[in-house]
Every structure is written in structure tokens, then in C-alpha cells.
Amino acid sequence: MPLRLEIKRKFAQRSERVKSVDLHPTEPWILASLYSGTLCIWDYQTQTMVKSFEVSELPVRSAKFVSRKQWVVAGADDMFIRVYNYNTMDKIKVFEAHTDYIRCVAVHPTLPYVLSSSDDMLIKLWDWDKGWMCTQIFEGHSHYVMQVTFNPKDTNTFASASLDRTTKIWSLGSPDPNFTLDGHQKGVNCVDYFTGGDRPYLITGSDDSTAKVWDYQTKSCVQTLEGHTHNISAVCFHPELPIIITGSEDGTVRIWHSTTYRLENTLNYGLERVWAVGYMKGSRRNGDWL
Template identity: 40%
Template sequence: MAIHAVKPYVLSSSMELWDGDKGWECTHKFGVYGMCKLAFNPEDTNSFAATIRHYVEVWSLDSAKPDYTLIEHSDKVKCLAFFKRGDRQYLITGSNDCTAKIWDMQKRMCIHTIEGFMSPVMYVISLPGRPYLVTCSNNDTIHVWSSIDFRLKTTVNFSGSGHVRGIVCLMGSRRVAIGQMSGISIMDIDGEE
């Protein structure tokens, strides 16, 4: 599910738009896909991205079909997150193909592939206002990457403390919360560039 930043909208994982101003009525259905991961574009609040099998579709809220499709992964796309680098908008995606890809949203193309994961990439986030991307693979390994040059900054394995179920950035800080079956861990991301 994705929550719109400025409008009373919720986008469900079945790609249905629910409007709070209309008593949470479903006002639009975007295709007939199964469960997918979604993210509203923070730089263009009229658009969102959705994982559909091994690709990503980018939609406008008023569209009957996707605006365009991003295809590069060879297996199911599991996660996605928007981020900025300079004045440009990017998207990071993680996949069952054991890669994370960086997409230039203006060029509508993959500009970098992060490889070397030992298992599928299940979660990706960016740290707003910080030059970091965080990935988590299925073997519970967290990787912190530079969003400037996409180089690895640090790796932490959480496999001994319960399976990772999600990661989120704690707003206004350089910390991330890692949700696990056994509880929540807090990881402090080094603020030095």
C-alpha cells in the first residue's frame, strides 16, 4: 500500500485508488494485476510506480494505462523506492534475480546495476536528505550504498536475530529501523561521506 503525500489517497497493492474525501470510495482501478509493491513519486505527486512481475510500470493517477514500463530485471521485482541525486529523480528496484537496479526517471532507463547479492533483494529504501540507499536481501543482510556513486559503504548481517520483515528510515535522522520476527533493531548509518 502507498499513501499519497498531499492528497487523501491510499493506493492498495491490488492497484486500486481509495479517496478519503469520498468516504474511502475506490475511485480508480489501474489494471488487473495481483499484489504488487507501489510508491508514489515524491517529485511528481500525480504519478506512481508499481512492480509487475519482472518489470516496473509508471502510471499517472488519471491514466487508464501505464505511461511507460521499465524492463531490465530477469526475475520478479520485489521492491522499489524513489530517491533524488542532485536535481534528478531516480528509482531503485530490488529483484529475485539478486540485483538492485538504479533507474533515471528522466531518461526512463537503467543507469546502474548493483550485483553481488547472495540472495534475492527483498527491501530497498533511500534516506531522505542523506546520500544513502539501503538494501536487504533474503538472507537478512543489510547493505548501505552511496546514492552518489553506488559504492558499498557497509554491510550488516541480521540473520542471527530473526528474519527481516521490513526496513524504514526514521525521519530526520541517519537511522533505519529493521523489523524482524523477534522485534525491531535500530541501525545507525554513518553520516560521513
């Protein structure tokens, strides 16, 4: 039986190019980082802008909520990480983090840690309880590190996606990668972990127009998702529904069944390249920004 998916176009807002999205776990908010150098928080229920932060004159490629601290943390092309209190709008911290564009920031789910990845080919771990000190540097990629994400089932480990065509799995406290997943023909832009059930899977999206599902225990490719006609820039396993979401620069979002890997739906709103997909646990709505 095919999945019955009701797609509701809940939210649409014209803006500068959106480079990343994040959904707040309790508020009806979308955090969008813009190519223009601005951060915006949008209320998707009222379809209004709640807050706006002028971050940099250069693009902000990644921003995340840190809800337990009422913060947003953002990384920009000026190589700085900035932290703001989203209630008071105060700037909490500004520091130079890398020697090239910052592609991604990731927040540890429980510990006071933020990971950042950069075109300088490095991944860095920052501890805000130690004055945002860099407590570890992870070296091993040979090209831009496009995304990092913590494993929700083992938060001591994380994955990184790089234009060197590989995905690497790392452990906090260890300088070398645990192992490398190598199978894409071109650079890897994005990576996400499977959160439902007990399958030890992650998914990667690549400039070779495919997404691959990997078993990170056997270190093998389980499935290759083919159908996009351009770079895949965003991938995610939905935390509750049995679906995989892929977004591409071909302008489409594709929805796949996460067990059969069958293509269930293709969304095309004619809004050009897709760069970011977000979702919220505890909601049957998948939030995506085109």
C-alpha cells in the first residue's frame, strides 16, 4: 500500500535566499539564515516575522536554536560564530571560529557543546560553559566540510559530510574518525541520522544527484535513492513518519518511503533551488522551506 501523504502548504514567505532552517521545539518558530547576512525568526502560525538579527554583511549559512538557553547560534562567511538571546536580542558572544566560510553549526542535545564545520576542512568543538573555548579540532577531510550532525542515539558520536566525496563518523574526545563511508561519485552536501526504531542508519545527499542510506554498524550502503536531476542539498529521516525527505537544486523535494525506499511524492512549487529542509519532533507536519 502506498503511503497516504497529505501535503499542506502551510507557510510561504518571500525573502532573500535561505541557506538553513531550524524549527523551535516548543514555539511555532522557524529560524532562517539568509544569504543576505540576516537571521529571521518566523511564526508559522501567524505567518509573521517575530525577530530579525543583522548578523553580517556576508552570507549566514547555518543557524540553530539552543532552546534550553534561549539562544540562537549562527555561523557566517566572515568566519565568525555569533550567539544571540532570542528573547532580549542581546549579543551573547562573537568569536572568530575558522579561517574560511562556516558551513554548518550543530548543537549537542544535552551537553554545552556546539560543533562547527568549515571550508577550512576542519570541524571544531566549542564548550559554552568554558567561555566558548575550542576544546577539540577534528582533522581528516580533504575538502570543504558541508555539514555535521550528532547521532541522536549515541550523542557521543557525530557524522560529517564533505566535498571530498566522503562521510566520516567521529567520537567526541578522539582526534581521528572512527570510519569513513565512501561511495558517492561527487561531493557530499548533507547527512542525517535515522531517529525512529532501532535501525543504525544514516542518509547522505550528494552532487552526484543521489542520496544513499547507510548502515553505520556494517559500514555498508543499504540503498541508493535515484531520481533527482541535480545536486542534493538537504536530506532527512522524518522522526515519526516512515518517510525520507530529499531536497535538490533541481527545484524539487522528494518524499520516499523509509522502509521500501519507493518514491511516494515529488513536490515542485516552482521556487528554484531547494537548500534546506527542517522538521519538528512531536508534530505530524514536516516543515520545509523552499
